[in-house]
Each structure stands twice: as structure tokens, then as C-alpha cells.
Amino acid sequence: MKLDSPIFDRIRVKPDRERRLKTECPTCEWAGCDKPATHRAPKGRHREGQFWRYCFDHVREYNQSYNYFAGMPDDAVTAYQKDAMTGHRPTWKMGQNGGARRGAQGQEHQPDGFADPFGVFGEMGGSSRPTPEPPRDGRMIRNAERRAFESLGVEISATPEEIKARFKLLVKKYHPDANGGDISTEDRLRDVIQAYNHLKTAGFC
Structure with a gap:
């Protein structure tokens, strides 16, 4: 490739050791320390997004004693932890915003008796999962x-x-023969015969 080519950008070379060293670095903000501040540390509650600049030794010492909830009452800490489960976003109870349907006469309708095995929709009329019909003679009923x-x-x-x-x-x-020779019901007849033979083989009849 020629150096005057329109697609030529530049040649990347490995810089020498001196060029790779950072010459500009702020000084550690710890009182009495003049080491380079290579690490950041959060300033605390109500000062989100703001950081101290410390050296490695002092940022480690700062982190060991850092407590975001310092000075907060216990109920405020509990509320913060609860809100943190949803990312501090507002939440509503299920069915609160228009969850109830209205019937043909405009009356509010609540679906009663639907299966709710985990009790999630208890406020909407859900009930535990209905007991399945017991199998005949204690045998297991398969999907077939x-x-x-x-x-x-x-x-x-x-x-x-x-x-x-x-x-x-x-x-x-x-x-x-019962439909005047019409063969359009042969598929349904075949399903009936197969179903009966399956139940007969399984011992149901």
C-alpha cells in the first residue's frame, strides 16, 4: 500500500515505556498524602456521582470504614432495601389499575374460582388449584x-x-353407510375407532 493511498490512515507502533506512563495524575486528597490519586471513592449519601481521589492505600482504608447508611434510622434503611428490590421504581398491586372487568350490564365483574395455586391473585378472587379428578382404580391417566x-x-x-x-x-x-355413502365423516370415524382401541388396550373397557 502506498503512503498517499486514500485508504491509508496511519501506522500503529508500540509506544516506548516513557510514552506509556501517565505523567498527569492528581494528588491523593487524603490529608498529608502526596501520592498519585489512582482510585476513586464515593463521597456518600446525597452526594451521588461525586468521588474522592485517593491513592491505593488510602482508598482501601476509606472503603473499610465506608457506610452508605450511616446516620439513617432503621425504618429508612428497611424502606431503602425494599425499594432496591424493584430498582427504586414505583410499583402497584396487581389488578389495581383497571384489573376488574365489567360485564355486559356495566357491572364490575371479578373472575371467581380460577386456579391460583400460589396465592398470587387472592385479592381478585383466585383460589387454590382444584383437586384433580381421582384416577379410576388408582391408575395413572396419561395424556393419550x-x-x-x-x-x-x-x-x-x-x-x-x-x-x-x-x-x-x-x-x-x-x-x-349411515350417511348415504358420504365419506366426509371417515376421519372422525377413524378417530373414534382408534380411541376405543387404545382404551381397550389400556384396560378401560
Whole structure:
């Protein structure tokens, strides 16, 4: 590359030791100290953003005795620590600003009875998580079995006789022969048969 090239900027060279030393450095502000002030130390409460300039030895001594809460009453310290959890930003209770919905007649509506296992929405009418329906005969109900029950349109607590009766009813309803040869219900019929076979294999009917 030529030195008169328009994209030529400069050649970076490693400076010698003397050039790397900082010749301008303020003096330590500790009384009676004339060492270079290489470190900063906060001046304290109500003087945020302001710093003392100390040398290494004196900044370490200053930090050992520094206490931001010096002179503050205990309740003020507690309030400061509580506000620090939210970054000293204002907060509101959940549902305070328009959380309540209004019904069709303009009346305030509070959703009652929704699941609130951790008690977060207690002021809005939340309750603990409803107890799930106990499995039949103490057996575990998997997601596949739940989907099969939903496909047949029966409850998990249905008896084998109820499941079989429901299966026969749905087969008659969705079979093409019962719909004048219409095959548009074949997919639904296939789901019903698969659901019934799954429950039968799992021992529910």
C-alpha cells in the first residue's frame, strides 16, 4: 500500500515505556498524602456521582470504614432495601389499575374460582388449584388416555359399559353407510375407532 493511498490512515507502533506512563495524575486528597490519586471513592449519601481521589492505600482504608447508611434510622434503611428490590421504581398491586372487568350490564365483574395455586391473585378472587379428578382404580391417566376419552366424548370416570355404548353410538353416527355413502365423516370415524382401541388396550373397557 502506498503512503498517499486514500485508504491509508496511519501506522500503529508500540509506544516506548516513557510514552506509556501517565505523567498527569492528581494528588491523593487524603490529608498529608502526596501520592498519585489512582482510585476513586464515593463521597456518600446525597452526594451521588461525586468521588474522592485517593491513592491505593488510602482508598482501601476509606472503603473499610465506608457506610452508605450511616446516620439513617432503621425504618429508612428497611424502606431503602425494599425499594432496591424493584430498582427504586414505583410499583402497584396487581389488578389495581383497571384489573376488574365489567360485564355486559356495566357491572364490575371479578373472575371467581380460577386456579391460583400460589396465592398470587387472592385479592381478585383466585383460589387454590382444584383437586384433580381421582384416577379410576388408582391408575395413572396419561395424556393419550385423556385424548381418547375426549374423542369418545365421555368422562374419565366412565364405566366400561358406558364407553362401549358411546363407541357403538358414534360408529353408527359416523359410518358412511349411515350417511348415504358420504365419506366426509371417515376421519372422525377413524378417530373414534382408534380411541376405543387404545382404551381397550389400556384396560378401560
